[in-house]
Amino acid sequence: MKQEQPNNPLHGIKLADILEFLVEKYGWDGLASRINVRCFTSNPSIKSSLKFLRQTSWAKEKVEQLYLRSI
Template identity: 65%
Template sequence: MEQSKDPLHGIRLDTILEELVEYYEGFEGLGEQININCFTSNPSINSSLKFLRKTPWARAKVESLYLYVLRQKQKRNRSENS
């Protein structure tokens, strides 16, 4: 079976969101990266998921930021291991 070339293949939106909230140390930090109400006004994982599932442009921004964060983590791991 062929592996998907999509780095997001098989990764759930809630997992992406939780990792981003953790990486940016809360919704406040995430809201500074992507300024949308679901991150800046009474944010929660559930309300953000509802919004992102209905709003393709916002979801695309979140997925793009997630890919950036993955690259940053990989760079950090490489520099720590060298």
């Protein structure tokens, strides 16, 4: 049974969807200027960025915060 999470605006949104939205909105260069991590600056791709973000909680939090400010 699924639990409702009314205080979590990211509930049900996949990290891949967040990243694709941000890349569409800002492009890789714009994303790299807002969040300075190597996966956005050096040969960026959705796949490599997702791998990094899933392993690095501080970077994932920055991406999620940028998403929330952008919608």
